[in-house]
Amino acid sequence: xxxxxxxxxxxxxxxxxxxxxxxxxxxxxxxxxxxxxxxxxxxxxxxxxxxxxxxxxxxxxxxxxxxxxxxxxxxxxxxxxxxxxxxxxxxxxxxxxxxxxxxxxxx
Amino acid sequence: xxxxxxxxxxxxxxxxxxxxxxxxxxxxxxxxxxxxxxxxxxxxxxxxxxxxxxxxxxxxxxxxxxxxxxxxxxxxxxxxxxxxxxxxxxxxxxxxxxxxxxxxxxx
DNA sequence: ATATAAACACCCCTATCGGGACACTTAATA
DNA sequence: TATTAAGTGTCCCGATAGGGGTGTTTATAT
Numbered sequence: 001x002x003x004x005x006x007x008x009x010x011x012x013x014x015x016x017x018x019x020x021x022x023x024x025x026x027x028x029x030x031x032x033x034x035x036x037x038x039x040x041x042x043x044x045x046x047x048x049x050x051x052x053x054x055x056x057x058x059x060x061x062x063x064x065x066x067x068x069x070x071x072x073x074x075x076x077x078x079x080x081x082x083x084x085x086x087x088x089x090x091x092x093x094x095x096x097x098x099x100x101x102x103x104x105x106x107x
Numbered sequence: 108x109x110x111x112x113x114x115x116x117x118x119x120x121x122x123x124x125x126x127x128x129x130x131x132x133x134x135x136x137x138x139x140x141x142x143x144x145x146x147x148x149x150x151x152x153x154x155x156x157x158x159x160x161x162x163x164x165x166x167x168x169x170x171x172x173x174x175x176x177x178x179x180x181x182x183x184x185x186x187x188x189x190x191x192x193x194x195x196x197x198x199x200x201x202x203x204x205x206x207x208x209x210x211x212x213x214x
Numbered sequence: 215a216t217a218t219a220a221a222c223a224c225c226c227c228t229a230t231c232g233g234g235a236c237a238c239t240t241a242a243t244a
Numbered sequence: 245t246a247t248t249a250a251g252t253g254t255c256c257c258g259a260t261a262g263g264g265g266t267g268t269t270t271a272t273a274t
Contacts, residue, residue: 003146
């Protein structure tokens, strides 16, 4: 009922986790200390650094916040840089997307 | 037992959610279709676009993957751009961080 | 070399989340 | 304008993940 996670997705999350670990060590913060500052438990910090797929997004965001890097999350899919999507101008962006026939959408 | 989410964190996640919604509409994909392509349920897509704090990270990653933007997640905390942390060279980065006295770490 | 705390690996329990269903509103086509 | 599907809100239930504990390994500061 929940398809397997695509490999690229798995890899990206794992890398994010180890980058968090890296950023933490660079700042001389222990896992326990990071947990405290984030408002999370030690086990959650571990799971996060290990790249656990099911850790809620807000924990990752909290970690970034501790590192003063919360903007990078905000600008993750920054509309300005979203070249592909820019085929359509934002002005006439539909609030709802409707497919012509039975088509369920297009890329 | 779980401190409230800092406002900046909440805002960042909300913005990410609406950016996903924007990217989706730009590509003329319905929520249902995105859900299918992501391998998630419709309700999850909705929660995600609304900025639900507790949606697991992998769902966000899956969405980015559908949009062909998975790299942006990988490079989220890219070590190269992590200026603050660069005070310490990576070569002699400790695997474990140890505080001098009872200090629980430093920023 | 030694002491010690950081990091890691489990486990359990319970709060919570994702999936699915239903009803309603409303925007986009014909 | 009429049609109809997209988007939204709410609820319930079963699955599961986070918190917290215990025990072990091991890197680092003395």
